[in-house]
Amino acid sequence: TVTKQILVLPGDGIGPEIMAEALKVLRLAIDKFQLGLELVFDELGGAAIDKYGVPLADDTLAKAKKAHAVLLGAVGGPRWDTLERSIRPERGLLKIRSELGLFGNLRPAILYPQLASASSLKPEVVSGLDILIVRELTGGIYFGPRETKVLDNGERRAQDTLPYSESEIRRIAKVGFEMAMLRNKRLCSVDKANVLESSQLWREIVEQVAKDYPEVELSHMYVDNAAMQLVRAPKQFDVIVTDNMFGDILSDEASMLTGSIGMLPSASLDANGKGMYEPCHGSAPDIAGKGIANPLATILSVSMMLRYTFAQPEAASAIEQAVSDVLDQNLRTADIWLEGMHKVGTREMGDAVVAAL
Amino acid sequence: TVTKQILVLPGDGIGPEIMAEALKVLRLAIDKFQLGLELVFDELGGAAIDKYGVPLADDTLAKAKKAHAVLLGAVGGPRWDTLERSIRPERGLLKIRSELGLFGNLRPAILYPQLASASSLKPEVVSGLDILIVRELTGGIYFGPRETKVLDNGERRAQDTLPYSESEIRRIAKVGFEMAMLRNKRLCSVDKANVLESSQLWREIVEQVAKDYPEVELSHMYVDNAAMQLVRAPKQFDVIVTDNMFGDILSDEASMLTGSIGMLPSASLDANGKGMYEPCHGSAPDIAGKGIANPLATILSVSMMLRYTFAQPEAASAIEQAVSDVLDQNLRTADIWLEGMHKVGTREMGDAVVAAL
Ligand SMILES: CC(C)[C@H](C(=O)O)[C@@H](O)C(=O)O
């Protein structure tokens, strides 16, 4: 079998710690299921700024393009926050998404039954929660042109632009419908079509694509209402598809409904199944180096990678089962710990998943 | 005393019903506290489209400019949803905000102790919740230029723009700090300064304005994190100040934390204390005409109006006390009804507030 490459980018903050555990699990899965996958390593974000002077080096990007998948820890931290926006860690993240064409961001928000009480919402509102947010990731206002002008009266005016073309909308809408077909066949498209022109085009194209998916029940919702409905009755949703900025806000809100964002993986896919996989949580600089971060979201990102990019559902399910097993063993890192549970550090948690696998 | 005018715009859906009750309360307050206020009436939104062919007629706008305050029910509904965006009910709302210069939107999210159990969040997470969101209301992407172009490859691209000038940011930042001074002296400014240029200018100007308010503790938060924190631990906030779009999303999310959006009023102020007052909830076309809508948010909007525009704290407090009294009497409209409570309709609720006042 041809060996396929995975580029590993541990990143900043807790990134290297959680990645170390995820790699133990990944290496075991590669052996056990004879996956024929090879790991290559580099840096992204703050770590890349320190090493190469830029948040994403050309050489790193070339490696990422050559690899079949990228596994990322987390980027950013206060050490680099005083840098100019154009050379900050986040810029590396935006650039790699854009250069690899990773327009389809999958953000599941799942409540693990073992962690139900960690949610700030009432049990009956969130028990069994399982929604998927599909966020457009390489267009819209995070990538549109921007400028700051000096007006005639001498004051500055800064401006961002939110552009969407038909083809950009069509391809992410398709991802939304495809995901709905794999799940409960309900898709909610979120926009602000009562005010924004880009949202009007969004809604029009989503309606067009819907014709190819007669089995999927499509609805539309304004973003302000969606932000409310996620709090009021999140289980009404199956799949949500939305633009880059609305998706950024709503997917974070949805993750937090579960109360355990340390458990949630994400995938960012191109048109051919190549993807970048990373935990939903950030680099948590406040706890970096303390050995207490939760590695499970990164481990579950490995599982998503095996499922979506490498089409290895058996290995993916085995990892998910191992994670569920360690939760059943009442092992908990600090972020998901509750009275009566056994508190463990990052490494112990990783070792427990390895043992369960 | 000179008679000051209030322009009453009942609007669409449940608007006329809830307004009828609010006006009973307002008329009683005018008599009882000798406020010397006169009511004039007109239409906005769908009702204005039906009557005048436009969502905001020039004559209505002239009346609004002449009045000291505008009291609004709610606008919009499916009947007008097929109209082109530029002549839909929402356009009337955006235009009156802009023409009157109502840049400062105050959206309190308060959990009434009597209604604590209505929230979808756990009691310990929301009990005693009292936050104020200050939303910029006449700038940003809801008012920037927009266009749809045909690209060289024949497909369309739609684009919106998000502009903010220094002076627009400065005046809303001041409102944020002033409100913080009246409350617990903590202000959180929400932006996406790691990506957006308008947010970078926003943050810079907020920092400048902060120098004039040394007593206020200022923090900054990215909008995606703010959407999470509102779910995780909303009581960490006192006052939030943010731009038009982020404010739209976050203020609706925050209202829903209380579980009783039917209780929440809002104010939209210009630079001189003139304001438009309206409930946070929408026009609820599904229950319009049934006599079951909750009039309390509109009644509390009257109270906000007396407090902010007419500087009548005594009358304002009396109305708030009357609302609290009817809740203590266990009277509830359907939206906030719970087992053991006495369910009442729109009119009974209004009458009960009048009686309590
Ligand atoms: C760091 C930032 C640019 C990024 C985004 O907003 O896309 C992050 O919030 C995310 O969601 O991955």
Ligand SMILES: CC(C)[C@H](C(=O)O)[C@@H](O)C(=O)O
């Ligand atoms: C109707 C719409 C234009 C409006 C807005 O987004 O401003 C509404 O959602 C609101 O918040 O008052």
